[in-house]
Amino acid sequence: xxxxxxxxxxxxxxxxxxxxxxxxxxxxxxxxxxxxxxxxxxxxxxxxxxxxxxxxxxxxxxxxxxxxxxxxxxxxxxxxxxxxxxxxxxxxxxxxxxxxxxxxxxxxxxxxxxxxxxxxxxxxxxxxxxxxxxxxxxxxxxxxxxxxxxxxxxxxxxxxxxxxxxxxxxxxxxxxxxxxxxxxxxxxxxxxxxxxxxxxxxxxxxxxxxxxxxxxxxxxxxxxxxxxxxxxxxxxxxxxxxxxxxxxxxxxxxxxxxxxxxxxxxxxxxxxxxxxxxxxxxxxxxxxxxxxxxx
Amino acid sequence: xxxxxxxxxxxxxxxxxxxxxxxxxxxxxxxxxxxxxxxxxxxxxxxxxxxxxxxxxxxxxxxxxxxxxxxxxxxxxxxxxxxxxxxxxxxxxxxxxxxxxxxxxxxxxxxxxxxxxxxxxxxxxxxxxxxxxxxxxxxxxxxxxxxxxxxxxxxxxxxxxxxxxxxxxxxxxxxxxxxxxxxxxxxxxxxxxxxxxxxxxxxxxxxxxxxxxxxxxxxxxxxxxxxxxxxxxxxxxxxxxxxxxxxxxxxxxxxxxxxxxxxxxxxxxxxxxxxxxxxxxxxxxxxxxxxxxxxxxxxxxxxxxxxxxxxxxxxxxxxxxxxxxxxxxxxxxxxxxxxxxxxxxxxxxxxxxx
Amino acid sequence: xxxxxxxxxxxxxxxxxxxxxxxxxxxxxxxxxxxxxxxxxxxxxxxxxxxxxxxxxxxxxxxxxxxxxxxxxxxxxxxxxxxxxxxxxxxxxxxxxxxxxxxxxxxxxxxxxxxxxxxxxxxxxxxxxxxxxxxxxxxxxxxxxxxxxxxxxxxxxxxxxxxxxxxxxxxxxxxxxxxxxxxxxxxxxxxxxxxxxxxxxxxxxxxxxxxxxxxxxxxxxxxxxxxxxxxxxxxxxxxxxxxxxxxxxxxxxxxxxx
Numbered sequence: 001x002x003x004x005x006x007x008x009x010x011x012x013x014x015x016x017x018x019x020x021x022x023x024x025x026x027x028x029x030x031x032x033x034x035x036x037x038x039x040x041x042x043x044x045x046x047x048x049x050x051x052x053x054x055x056x057x058x059x060x061x062x063x064x065x066x067x068x069x070x071x072x073x074x075x076x077x078x079x080x081x082x083x084x085x086x087x088x089x090x091x092x093x094x095x096x097x098x099x100x101x102x103x104x105x106x107x108x109x110x111x112x113x114x115x116x117x118x119x120x121x122x123x124x125x126x127x128x129x130x131x132x133x134x135x136x137x138x139x140x141x142x143x144x145x146x147x148x149x150x151x152x153x154x155x156x157x158x159x160x161x162x163x164x165x166x167x168x169x170x171x172x173x174x175x176x177x178x179x180x181x182x183x184x185x186x187x188x189x190x191x192x193x194x195x196x197x198x199x200x201x202x203x204x205x206x207x208x209x210x211x212x213x214x215x216x217x218x219x220x221x222x223x224x225x226x227x228x229x230x231x232x233x234x235x236x237x238x239x240x241x242x243x244x245x246x247x248x249x250x251x252x253x254x255x256x257x258x259x260x261x262x263x264x265x266x267x268x269x270x271x272x273x274x275x276x277x278x279x280x281x282x283x284x285x286x287x288x289x290x291x292x293x294x295x
Numbered sequence: 296x297x298x299x300x301x302x303x304x305x306x307x308x309x310x311x312x313x314x315x316x317x318x319x320x321x322x323x324x325x326x327x328x329x330x331x332x333x334x335x336x337x338x339x340x341x342x343x344x345x346x347x348x349x350x351x352x353x354x355x356x357x358x359x360x361x362x363x364x365x366x367x368x369x370x371x372x373x374x375x376x377x378x379x380x381x382x383x384x385x386x387x388x389x390x391x392x393x394x395x396x397x398x399x400x401x402x403x404x405x406x407x408x409x410x411x412x413x414x415x416x417x418x419x420x421x422x423x424x425x426x427x428x429x430x431x432x433x434x435x436x437x438x439x440x441x442x443x444x445x446x447x448x449x450x451x452x453x454x455x456x457x458x459x460x461x462x463x464x465x466x467x468x469x470x471x472x473x474x475x476x477x478x479x480x481x482x483x484x485x486x487x488x489x490x491x492x493x494x495x496x497x498x499x500x501x502x503x504x505x506x507x508x509x510x511x512x513x514x515x516x517x518x519x520x521x522x523x524x525x526x527x528x529x530x531x532x533x534x535x536x537x538x539x540x541x542x543x544x545x546x547x548x549x550x551x552x553x554x555x556x557x558x559x560x561x562x563x564x565x566x567x568x569x570x571x572x573x574x575x576x577x578x579x580x581x582x583x584x585x586x587x588x589x590x591x592x593x594x595x596x597x598x599x600x601x602x603x604x605x606x607x608x609x610x611x612x613x614x615x616x617x618x619x620x621x622x623x624x625x626x627x628x629x630x631x632x633x634x635x636x637x638x639x640x641x642x643x644x645x646x647x648x649x
Numbered sequence: 650x651x652x653x654x655x656x657x658x659x660x661x662x663x664x665x666x667x668x669x670x671x672x673x674x675x676x677x678x679x680x681x682x683x684x685x686x687x688x689x690x691x692x693x694x695x696x697x698x699x700x701x702x703x704x705x706x707x708x709x710x711x712x713x714x715x716x717x718x719x720x721x722x723x724x725x726x727x728x729x730x731x732x733x734x735x736x737x738x739x740x741x742x743x744x745x746x747x748x749x750x751x752x753x754x755x756x757x758x759x760x761x762x763x764x765x766x767x768x769x770x771x772x773x774x775x776x777x778x779x780x781x782x783x784x785x786x787x788x789x790x791x792x793x794x795x796x797x798x799x800x801x802x803x804x805x806x807x808x809x810x811x812x813x814x815x816x817x818x819x820x821x822x823x824x825x826x827x828x829x830x831x832x833x834x835x836x837x838x839x840x841x842x843x844x845x846x847x848x849x850x851x852x853x854x855x856x857x858x859x860x861x862x863x864x865x866x867x868x869x870x871x872x873x874x875x876x877x878x879x880x881x882x883x884x885x886x887x888x889x890x891x892x893x894x895x896x897x898x899x900x901x902x903x904x905x906x907x
Contacts, residue, residue: 262458
């Protein structure tokens with residue numbers, strides 16, 4: 001029983017990270033219509049930058065500063081590439097994000113080399129463990145779950161109750177009407193990228209002690225995050241969270257049921273492909289933001 | 296008229312191929328031929344992808360998986376010993392048919408492997424079947440969903456070959472034997488066959504080019520272009536768009552697999568990176584730079600860039616180069632760089648003429 | 650037997666009733682028009698007949714075969730061709746190539762024969778080209794055959810779309826607002842073209858707003874209002890139908906009858 005619990009915790013820990021990436025996708029997609037396939041790179045950058053800053057500042061400062069820097073990167077990226085290219089088709093923009101993710105990866109490789117690094121555990125170390133319902137988990141797991149919960153709650157509150165948040169929702173629901181209402185769409189778009197970059201960076205810092213940080217970790221996170229967003233249903237942040245947890249759990253159970261660990265990643269991708277084929281609007285997707293199927 | 300255009304193009308290219316070989320011979324740089332051979336086979340993938348992306352207007356971010364499927368199938372079938380299976384009744388029949396062959400392995404033992412011809416055929420069939428199964432549901436998806444589905448598919452194949460023992464895990468498959476095509480022509484990596492292999496590789500590539508040029512200038516090519524320009528109207532004109540898209544997709548997958556088989560025999564092996572997302576994206580970048588629907592442009596660009604990449608001109612920035620190319624082309628000239636260049640020329644001559 | 654037999658077609662879009670109790674026939678060799686105020690459901694009806702989506706309920710028979718629910722390409726193969734209100738040319742292909750696409754269902758060459766350029770394929774390709782040129786010449790477009798369709802004027806594009814639809818050799822031609830966007834001279838030309846098409850034994854069903862054109866070319870008119878047929882008959886009858894006049898507030902009809 002405790003073994004199953006162990007797997008479950010592992011599943012929701014990873015699932016939490018996928019959830020954050022998925023929420024990032026969702027926010028950017030809703031506000032701009034673009035699928036940002038460089039999303040996973042924000043996670044990688046968050047961890048990497050924090051690790052480098054650790055040489056000069058204590059951990060909490062490093063984390064906060066890393067998040068700020070990566071958020072800035074997100075803004076710059078949007079302003080450089082997407083502000084002026086809105087006449088391009090969505091597909092073109094997505095391909096550009098793919099190109100960006102490759103370039104970011106390569107830059108990271110040259111700046112930080114291919115070594116695997118990690119932040120130190122936020123509390124305790126790799127030997128500390130907490131007993132929870134019979135399973136032994138690292139305190140870092142609680143940090144991850146806590147971070148995911150906080151991020152999601154703050155986002156929901158922000159979207160529902162603040163002026164800027166409501167403006168973003170207006171943009172996603174009806175860009176033309178939002179524009180007529182005086183909302184600056186271009187700034188909203190930059191803001192959406194900034195928010196998703198920030199979330200990614202937080203995830204990157206918090207997962208670093210457990211899953212390590214490596215220059216090429218972004219790609220598979222992007223795909224799994226996308227899978228999670230699709231499974232939940234694009235455009236709905238809470239559904240993205242559900243999707244993320246689901247993907248994480250499926251991965252964990254696939255290993256538990258005897259699938260060789262090497263295929264673990266393939267399981268997540270298989271879910272993505274399956275969902276796209278069978279139910280593209282996801283579990284909780286309502287009306288599709290632009291239909292998924294051709295005639 | 297069309298026939299003479301194609302003939303002229305092909306003859307010119309063939310001439311260039313010969314000239315390049317002679318030049319390398321004279322300059323004593325015959326080892327360049329190895330990279331040219333590899334560039335040729337990779338270009339076949341690009342040509343097929345051109346048909347899918349430039350003509351049918353569908354995006355595939357997982358095409359490297361088909362190349363790898365062809366290569367790995369050939370590699371595994373020609374390096375695994377089937378002595379157990381060969382002993383059975385069915386096995387004996389296959390042996391009689393020439394499907395199984397006996398050969399000596401590196402250590403003097405006896406191996407019963409699959410004949411390269413049979414392995415090639417099986418690789419084609421397997422890839423066609425998988426492409427059909429994936430394409431059938433995937434091509435019904437719109438733009439970015441199709442992109443993600445193909446990317447996901449490519450990653451699945453990559454993970455499978457990377458993680459499976461029968462595929463050699465991260466080391467891939469090595470020891471793939473030479474393939475005796477006909478007396479005097481052996482597909483293998485040894486230097487004594489290099490010039491012959493060069494002509495074989497380029498012969499096959501030019502043949503594929505001719506087939507595709509014929510295809511795009513025909514009823515089928517027009518049907519694909521009409522699907523790209525207006526799928527609804529194409530449907531209204533009686534074109535079964537789903538079937539055409541699928542046919543183009545499967546055809547290009549089989550081409551990629553064929554290239555994979557041939558290159559694997561030449562290299563004597565294959566590794567998991569051939570199936571990776573980086574490769575898939577690289578193919579897309581090459582199609583884009585060549586000018587989406589420009590087969591000749593795709594061939595030239597692909598050959599040049601792949602050659603440079605293989606010779607290490609991009610150093611450690613190899614992947615980054617293709618990433619930057621992709622961003623630059625899609626941002627500035629999504630239909631390919633040649634059209635703005637051609638338009639500039641036109642404007643220039645018109646102005647000059649007054 | 651009617652060429653096209655529509656019985657009791659009803660269609661809803663997410664709860665909104667777009668068409669109801671739509672029943673009519675189109676006889677072979679006829680020119681029949683569907684008119685009605687904006688939002689009357691005319692284009693929805695066209696989309697259903699041409700297979701873009703199936704009706705919520707009801708039956709549609711063409712030459713006796715049921716076609717409701719068939720995909721657009723299957724409907725086209727049965728012999729129904731159409732033009733689009735907002736034009737749907739293949740803008741990056743030349744005019745001639747556009748019309749040659751119209752010849753697609755009358756030809757057969759596939760992947761293998763095309764890639765290998767077999768003699769049969771070469772012959773068929775030549776025939777397709779010639780047949781397409783004939784269509785273009787009939788509509789006075791031969792001069793622009795090798796021009797990309799995207800660089801033509803609106804009126805010319807309409808003609809190319811018509812040529813393309815005719816190239817499929819349809820039994821029934823659906824024209825979706827063929828006169829919209831045309832100037833007076835072009836509209837007069839259109840009436841002549843419709844008459845010519847009809848003389849070649851192609852049945853025509855058209856949706857149109859321009860009353861003078863409708864009165865001029867139609868054998869029969871069907872009037873839709875809020876998705877429901879309110880009148881059907883020869884022009885003279887429909888023109889004097891009280892319900893129809895009420896729906897149009899007399900404006901259009903007063904002009905057309907002068």
